[in-house]
Amino acid sequence: MAGLQSGPVDDDGGPPAALVDVVLPCLNERPALPKVLGALPPGYRAIVVDNGSTDGSGALAASLGAAVVDEPRRGFGAAAHAGLLAATAEFVAFCDCDGSLDPSQLATMLELVCTGRADLVLGARRPARGAWPIHARLANMALSWRLRRLTGVPVTDLGPLRLARRSAILGLDLRDRRSGYPLEMFLKAHRAGWRVVEIPVDYAPRVGKSKVTGTFRGTVTALKDMATQLAAASGRTPQTEGGSSADRPAADAERATP
Ligand SMILES: Nc1nc2c(ncn2[C@@H]2O[C@H](COP(=O)(O)OP(=O)(O)O)[C@@H](O)[C@H]2O)c(=O)[nH]1
Numbered sequence: 598m599a600g601l602q603s604g605p606v607d608d609d610g611g612p613p614a615a616l617v618d619v620v621l622p623c624l625n626e627r628p629a630l631p632k633v634l635g636a637l638p639p640g641y642r643a644i645v646v647d648n649g650s651t652d653g654s655g656a657l658a659a660s661l662g663a664a665v666v667d668e669p670r671r672g673f674g675a676a677a678h679a680g681l682l683a684a685t686a687e688f689v690a691f692c693d694c695d696g697s698l699d700p701s702q703l704a705t706m707l708e709l710v711c712t713g714r715a716d717l718v719l720g721a722r723r724p725a726r727g728a729w730p731i732h733a734r735l736a737n738m739a740l741s742w743r744l745r746r747l748t749g750v751p752v753t754d755l756g757p758l759r760l761a762r763r764s765a766i767l768g769l770d771l772r773d774r775r776s777g778y779p780l781e782m783f784l785k786a787h788r789a790g791w792r793v794v795e796i797p798v799d800y801a802p803r804v805g806k807s808k809v810t811g812t813f814r815g816t817v818t819a820l821k822d823m824a825t826q827l828a829a830a831s832g833r834t835p836q837t838e839g840g841s842s843a844d845r846p847a848a849d850a851e852r853a854t855p
C-alpha cells in the first residue's frame with residue numbers, strides 16, 4: 598500500500614498515479630471551479646463530470662488540469678456514476694463541485710478506509726452560518742433519524758463528501774441516476790455489511806446557486822428519489838445485523854479478521 602499523500606509511481610517512470618479519484622458532479626459551477634480544484638491535495642485527482650453545463654464549466658475545468666468527463670444525461674446520480682466509471686484509482690471520493698466542502702478533509706476518511714476501520718466514510722456537515730438552508734437541514738435530520746431506525750448505523754447526515762474503495766462501490770451496482778444515488782449507496786453498503794463511519798466535516802456557503810436543496814424543484818425531486826430508495830430498503834428482509842461479511846470490500850474484510 599502506498600503512502601497516503603502520493604500514489605504509486607507508474608512503471609514507465611511517469612508521474613505518480615492518483616491514490617484517490619475525486620468525482621465532482623458539475624452542473625454550471627464555473628465560478629466555484631478554481632476554488633474546488635485548487636483545494637485538492639497532492640495524490641488526489643479531480644474528475645469533473647460535466648453534466649450538460651452551459652457556462653463553459655467543462656472547458657474551464659480542463660484548463661485547470663482536471664480530467665473532464667461529459668455526461669449529457671441530467672441528474673446528480675448520472676453525473677456521479679459517470680465519474681465512478683471513469684475513475685481508476687484504488688479509492689474514490691465524491692464531493693460537490695460548489696466550494697462548500699474542504700477536500701483536504703478526505704485525508705482522514707482515506708486513513709479510516711486504508712487502516713481497515715471503515716468501508717465507507719461519510720462527512721457529517723458542520724455548517725458555517727448561511728451554508729445550509731433550514732428546510733434542507735430539517736429534511737436531512739428527519740432522513741437521518743429514519744436511517745438510524747432502519748439500519749442501526751448512528752448516522753446523523755447523508756452528506757455529499759464521502760470516500761470508499763473504488764472496486765467495492767462498483768460492486769454495489771448502484772442504479773439511481775438522480776438524487777437518490779447517495780442514499781442508495783448508503784443503504785446498499787449497509788446491506789452488504791460494510792462498516793459505515795461518519796466523521797465531522799466543515800460546510801461552507803457554496804459558491805454560485807444551489808441545484809438541489811436551494812430550489813423548489815430540486816428539493817421535491819430529492820424527496821421523491823429518497824422516498825423511492827427508502828421504500829425499496831424497507832420492503833426487504835434485513836440480513837443478519839451488519840450484513841454478510843462475504844459482501845464486504847475484500848481487502849477490508851481480510852483486515853477485519855482477528
Ligand atoms: N441537482 C443536480 N446537481 C447536479 C447535476 N449534475 C451535476 N450536479 C452537481 O451536483 C452537486 C450537488 O448539487 P448542489 O447544487 O450543490 O446541491 P446542494 O448541495 O443540495 O445545494 C453540484 O456540484 C452540482 O453542480 C444535476 O443534474 N442535478
Ligand SMILES: [Mg+2]
Pocket residue numbers: 693694695697757803
Ligand atoms: Mg452542494
